[in-house]
Amino acid sequence: MITMLDLEQLAEEMGVMIVTHTGGKKGGWNPATRTVSLREGMHEVQTLCTLAYELGHAHYRHQLGATGLAREQQEREANEWAAILLIDENDYMAAEINCDSISSIAHELGVTILMVRIWRQLYAKGKIPQYCIQD
Incomplete structure (x- = not known):
């Protein structure tokens, strides 16, 4: 299981600085400053998933201002990467064997329901890269 410390180390390796903000959106990626901003006070699982998602934007070098299909693609890429x-x-x-609902699977894995749904879709399409699967 990936921890917040793991993601913080990954951000450092990627050259991404993590800062916090109060109120507003859960998170944001600023490519000009290579900064991810996370809203203070979120639940630890939400913070973890938001940071992973924002690092997805950094990984793909997404730029601000995308609209329409380009924005949808950026959002999909960041979510799938996370x-x-x-x-x-x-x-x-x-977790699938031991749990009786998607919410209990998410709880068991320490992620949001959205992350489980996205992962399931990727798995069903055969899109879970083997190099990303940890032993």
């Missing part, structure tokens, strides 16, 4: 990063296939399979 889901693959946060959810290990073996952990998911164990």
Whole structure:
């Protein structure tokens, strides 16, 4: 399971600075300053998933101002990158056996329901890259 410390170390390796803000959006990516901003006071699971998602934007070098289909693609890429990063296939399979709902799977994995849904869609399409699956 990926921890906040793991993501903070990844951000450092990517050359991304993490800052916080009060109120407003859960998070944001600023490519000009290579900064991810996270809203203070969120639940730890929401913070973890938001940081992974924003690092997805950094990974793909997304720029601000995209609209329409380009924005949808950026959002999809960031969400998919986060889901693959946060959810290990073996952990998911164990949770699927032991849990009776998507919310309990998400709780077991320490991620949001959205991340589980996205991961499931990718898995069903055969799009979970083997190099991302941890042993």
